[in-house]
Amino acid sequence: MASYSANSREEGRAPLPMENRELDWWLMPLLTVVVLTLFGVYTTFRAFENNYYLYTKNGANYLSPFYSPLLPIAWSLHLPLFGLKMVSPAIYILIFPLAFRLTCYYYRKAYYRSFFWDPPACAVAEPRADARMKYTGERKFPFILQNLHRYAFYAAVVIVIILWKDTVDAFIWTGPDGSHHFGIGVGSIVFLVNIILLSLYTFSCHSWRHLIGGKHNCYSCSCVTRSSYGIWKKVSFLNHNHALWAWVSMLSVWFTDFYVMAVASGMFKDIRIL
Amino acid sequence: MRDKVTIRLFRGNANGGTETDYEVTTFPGMVVLDAIHQIQGTQDSTVACRWNCKAAKCGSCSAEINGRPRLMCKSHVEDFADSNGLIRVHPLKTFPLIKDLVTDVSINYRTAEKIPPLTVSEDIPRPFKMQQIDVERIQEFRKCIECFLCQDVCHVLRDHNRKDGYFGPRFMIKIAALSMHPLDTGNRLRQLKEEGGIGYCNITKCCEEVCPEHIHLTDNGIIPLKERVADYYYDPLKILIRKIVGPKKK
Ligand code: SF4
Ligand code: SF4
Ligand code: FES
Ligand code: FES
Numbered sequence: 001m002a003s004y005s006a007n008s009r010e011e012g013r014a015p016l017p018m019e020n021r022e023l024d025w026w027l028m029p030l031l032t033v034v035v036l037t038l039f040g041v042y043t044t045f046r047a048f049e050n051n052y053y054l055y056t057k058n059g060a061n062y063l064s065p066f067y068s069p070l071l072p073i074a075w076s077l078h079l080p081l082f083g084l085k086m087v088s089p090a091i092y093i094l095i096f097p098l099a100f101r102l103t104c105y106y107y108r109k110a111y112y113r114s115f116f117w118d119p120p121a122c123a124v125a126e127p128r129a130d131a132r133m134k135y136t137g138e139r140k141f142p143f144i145l146q147n148l149h150r151y152a153f154y155a156a157v158v159i160v161i162i163l164w165k166d167t168v169d170a171f172i173w174t175g176p177d178g179s180h181h182f183g184i185g186v187g188s189i190v191f192l193v194n195i196i197l198l199s200l201y202t203f204s205c206h207s208w209r210h211l212i213g214g215k216h217n218c219y220s221c222s223c224v225t226r227s228s229y230g231i232w233k234k235v236s237f238l239n240h241n242h243a244l245w246a247w248v249s250m251l252s253v254w255f256t257d258f259y260v261m262a263v264a265s266g267m268f269k270d271i272r273i274l
Numbered sequence: 275m276r277d278k279v280t281i282r283l284f285r286g287n288a289n290g291g292t293e294t295d296y297e298v299t300t301f302p303g304m305v306v307l308d309a310i311h312q313i314q315g316t317q318d319s320t321v322a323c324r325w326n327c328k329a330a331k332c333g334s335c336s337a338e339i340n341g342r343p344r345l346m347c348k349s350h351v352e353d354f355a356d357s358n359g360l361i362r363v364h365p366l367k368t369f370p371l372i373k374d375l376v377t378d379v380s381i382n383y384r385t386a387e388k389i390p391p392l393t394v395s396e397d398i399p400r401p402f403k404m405q406q407i408d409v410e411r412i413q414e415f416r417k418c419i420e421c422f423l424c425q426d427v428c429h430v431l432r433d434h435n436r437k438d439g440y441f442g443p444r445f446m447i448k449i450a451a452l453s454m455h456p457l458d459t460g461n462r463l464r465q466l467k468e469e470g471g472i473g474y475c476n477i478t479k480c481c482e483e484v485c486p487e488h489i490h491l492t493d494n495g496i497i498p499l500k501e502r503v504a505d506y507y508y509d510p511l512k513i514l515i516r517k518i519v520g521p522k523k524k
Pocket of ligand 3: 100103104105106107149153201202204205206207208242
């Protein structure tokens with residue numbers, strides 16, 4: 001049996017190691033690290049690839065969410081070592097969803113835990129004992145910027161509207177004579193599922209929940225606050241599963257881009273259902 | 275269910291101690307607090323533990339069972355015994371230890387004193403009449419039984435020991451209940467940002483995970499408060515509008 005003596009513990013706390021949990025806590029952080037890293041690597045590759053983002057064969061109209069809206073010009077950047085380079089338009093688009101997810105309250109929890117180990121899991125000791133008093137949370141740069149999450153939300157709403165338009169387009173097929181008609185391919189379904197999940201994620205956002213009604217203290221005071229209470233209730237209902245929407249919408253947007261890349265590069269064929 | 279389990283209990287004080295094994299006889303529905311009582315009654319009456327209701331309502335019997343902050347009276351022996359029938363019971367590790375399972379949680383009472391009570395204008399007729407839709411949100415926070423498990427698990431207080439900088443989750447929801455109160459006229463935002471240290475919370479949600487009352491401390495309390503603080507102190511557009519139009523009356 002272990003015996004313990006007081007040594008470095010502050011304020012007369014129990015002279016025990018901070019944690020004695022069995023090793024069951026690391027699964028979630030590990031999974032988060034693996035999936036987020038894979039997603040990061042894939043997205044970076046696709047953003048720079050600047051190819052296979054539009055599929056128009058057989059009259060289809062699939063535009064990858066990573067490259068939407070189609071920017072008319074490929075802006076160039078003056079890079080320190082490489083000189084003037086054309087940069088894939090995806091870079092300019094992806095900063096917005098990236099900022100949205102990076103500052104999202106759920107993703108913050110996920111990466112503070114799994115990447116920063118602040119803390120790695122509940123009641124599991126943080127490893128860097130020497131840095132303990134230096135912790136500043138979200139009070140100092142850069143994490144103080146998390147307070148501007150609402151602006152990333154505004155941008156995300158614009159993106160969601162654009163992606164809804166792309167989804168409608170994915171159901172409109174171009175005939176050989178140039179006419180447009182309704183049709184469904186497997187890709188159209190992929191687009192539809194993706195935009196529904198992205199909308200659920202976006203409109204279950206905590207900043208939105210605050211904006212739409214959470215900021216009021218008195219709901220019964222006027223008809224405006226009364227109706228905002230109704231919307232706030234619905235957003236709260238969605239918000240309850242915000243973490244779930246965060247994960248599934250990330251996987252769906254990933255899959256949608258992969259699907260477009262795969263059909264555009266000829267890896268496999270899109271099947272027309274209707 | 276096994277007939278006997280072993281409770282590996284921390285015995286000692288802040289100067290040192292040992293984990294001591296006690297074998298206890300189980301019965302259906304037995305909780306860890308029952309096991310501690312059995313040890314006190316039949317093996318060692320000097321074991322110190324705090325309890326009161328045995329109904330998960332007084333918040334006294336907080337401890338760390340197999341490393342998890344829990345109420346002892348709400349933790350079934352069956353659920354916690356490992357394959358060898360062993361359960362480890364430790365005191366809360368964030369607060370000063372008095373003896374065995376009893377810790378000094380008085381810092382929480384000192385923090386509570388720093389929060390100004392509900393402030394209602396004299397013009398409002400008493401007693402207050404309030405609508406259900408206005409109190410619904412804050413009723414959740416009033417379920418708190420002050421077990422301080424959330425304070426114990428919060429890494430800001432536990433690992434970083436920033437009790438000087440952060441009030442802790444229990445007091446964030448106390449302030450939330452006041453801030454969201456339709457009649458409260460107190461300005462809570464400055465205290466939240468400065469003395470209360472809401473910025474220390476990185477919304478990693480351990481408080482929410484351990485709360486025996488299932489209060490959504492972060493989702494319904496701390497995050498909405500962070501948004502309110504952002505409204506006032508960080509949102510450049512709102513700051514600009516306030517500069518032009520003047521401050522909004524509460
Ligand atoms: S969410 Fe915030 S208050 Fe709750 S345990 Fe984590 S850091 Fe502490
Ligand atoms: S909020 Fe929950 S965990 Fe924290 S003191 Fe209250 S009841 Fe206990
Ligand atoms: S998107 Fe997650 S909180 Fe706003
Ligand atoms: S004894 Fe009252 S909460 Fe456990």
